[in-house]
Amino acid sequence: MRRAAVYARKSSDSEAGVERQVEIARDFIATQEWLPGPVFTDNAISGATYDRPGLNALLAAMVTKPRPFDVLVMMNVDRLSRGTIAETLELQQRILTTGVEVWFYQTGQRVTLTTATDELKGAIDAYGARDFRDQIKAKTTASLYKKHDQGHATGARTFGYALVRKDNHTERVIDETQAAIVVRIFEMSASGVGDRRIANELNSEHAPAPGPKGWSKDGIRRALDNETYIGRVRYGMRVKKVKITELPALRIVSDALWQRVHSRKATTKQHYLRNEQGQLLAKPEAGLVSRYALSGIARCHVCGGGLKVFHGAKDIPRYRCAERGRRGTAVCANNRGIPVEELDEAVRLAVHELLTQDPSAVAALLEERDQRLRAEQAGQGDVRAAALAKAADLEKEIDNLVNLAASGKAPARVLDGIRERELKVAELKATPEAPKPFDRAKFFRMFAGARAIDMLVNPCFPQQIRACMRKLDIDKVIPYPNPDGKGWSFENTADLAGLLPMGAPEERAG
Structure with a gap:
């Protein structure tokens, strides 16, 4: 005796509506003297959407061996699809080609698409389903505009x-x-x-x-x-x-x-750096109103916190550790201030000096640094390979859960388990690969772009200095006091870190 599966769908959130469809389909199966098979349902999902958990489980079950059902029963064609005529016919044909019979309990008829007449009738039914959806869409849109005019909420919640x-x-x-x-x-x-x-x-x-x-x-x-x-x-x-x-x-x-x-x-947009041809070279820092070149970039050499500008008794602005000021001496012991004008100018000159060097010599230094970093990373193993292996294990679990869902014996939470694993698989597959080897050609293009900005930099506009530094991927500058207590040295951490003084503090020149 043949076994009959049921598919039920409701666009609105109405579990009772889906259960009613299943109940009527079961009665129809009994009148045909078929054995009841698995039930696949989608609640609160449009028929124009094809990524439906219930439909996906149904399509997966059709190709399993042995197949858990021989007949598929549903109310009518619009339960299966309310998409385009071609999409609806293609979906029906996909089911029929597996050998599964499709029956609509509303008409008591079996679906066949073997003749031109069958296809015409199927197209007319699909047209009716699509036209109904289009009419509902038009009425819904008009209703939403009316609600909007009356000040009613018509969409998702807005923060606030x-x-x-x-x-x-x-x-x-x-x-x-x-x-x-x-x-x-x-x-x-x-x-x-x-x-x-x-x-x-x-x-x-x-x-x-x-x-x-x-x-x-x-x-x-x-x-x-x-x-x-x-x-x-x-x-x-x-x-x-x-x-x-x-x-x-x-x-x-x-x-x-x-x-x-x-x-x-609007003012920020006026400070975008462009060359004589109008080509955008770099965007300004978002905090445009800051008058200091190293705002958001300078870091404390003791605790690593940001340096903030404070005005002293003589009204001389100095960079000081913001963490110490905010959280006290227990967090940071650095009580020294750095004159803003001196550090800003020192960094600007260092960047300018960097950009006047021979690009080939600079590239050689970067390649050496790249090889050193890769040697350090080699001991950490292939993180992406481990993530992909874990993703493969989860995909096997998903296959097992899909088979369980297709049997019709799975609890409702199985679908939640499938979704959770699918999200985790996507996250694992997004694990970045190991950084690519140093690209000399890309470096020369970046270097040329930064040099073009440097030619336009006006020391009176710290926003442009920050834009130039960002073009060089310099996002952190750490000032160190010189051993003799006179002056400051600094290092930067960026892709070009090897180009500025990077030795021990006592080896750095101010």
């Missing part, structure tokens, strides 16, 4: 607001805790702090964030561009018809603060 259900609609209300974070982001940006530094500081404090992974540079940028925070809500941003509704009750950020942020960002 909670969604509250009222009567037959949903409204946004300000979440005071999150709103305080939003205001802080705007205030930090207005004071010259870059997007990445804002994200890092919030994450270090475990501040509330839009998602479980915390804040990112892009997340900060999107927040700073979100007009909802000044009471202007946009809808339809991904289509041509964009509508804006003024909702003063949703304002979190004042107009003055909004203007300060966007005026600063």
Whole structure:
């Protein structure tokens, strides 16, 4: 006796709707005197989507040997697909070519695509399913625009607001805790702090964030561009018809603060370094308002914390350890300040001297450093190979779970287990490979680009000096006091680290 499987799907989140489809399909199977087989379901998933757990399990089960069913029963064709006519027919044909019969309990008919008439009928059924979806889509879009005009929430939750259900609609209300974070982001940006530094500081404090992974540079940028925070809500941003509704009750950020942020960002764009032909050479540092070349770059030689500019009694700005000032002498014993003008100029001259050297000699030094680093990494083993081996083991586990799901005897949590393993496999496969060998050609291109910037650098504009250093991948400068107590030496940590003095502190020239 043949065994019949069931496939049920519901676009909306209605477990009862899926269960009802399964119940009717089981009754149909009983009238045909078939044996009940596995059940595959997808709840709250559109028929236009083909990456469905239930459908994927069904397609996987069809090709297993022995196959766990001979017949597939569902309500009608739109349970299987509401995509294009060609996609729907192709999916049906894919099932039929395995030898599985397809039956629709709504009509009591078996699906065949062996003749031109069969294909025409199948195309008409597929057209009906697609047309129904298109009509629903059009009505839904019109309804969402209407809700937007009335000030109702129409999409995902925006950080800074909670969604509250009222009567037959949903409204946004300000979440005071999150709103305080939003205001802080705007205030930090207005004071010259870059997007990445804002994200890092919030994450270090475990501040509330839009998602479980915390804040990112892009997340900060999107927040700073979100007009909802000044009471202007946009809808339809991904289509041509964009509508804006003024909702003063949703304002979190004042107009003055909004203007300060966007005026600063507009000013930043004016400091992008370009050559005479207009070609972009480097972007400025995000913290454009900083008057000091080493802001965010200089580090304490004792604790590794950042150096911050402080004004002394004689009003001479000096770099001092910010960690010591913030957390006390127990964290850092470095109480020496470095005159800003002296260190900035020393670093600028060192970079300029570096860029006037023979590129071939510089490349030779870099190759030597590259070989030394590779020798150190060799003892750590192949991290990517180990990650791929672990991914292969997880993929075997996924195959076993898919087979279990196809049997129809698996608990619902098996699908969660499959998803978790798939995410872990993707993470493991993204493990970076070992760094590639030193690329001389790439180095010469980078060196030439940095040299072009150096020719344009004006010492009066520290933003340009930082841009030049970033082009050279110099993201950290560590000043050391000279052994005689007079003056300072420094090292940098970057791909060009071997080019500036890198010996012991007493060997470094100021």
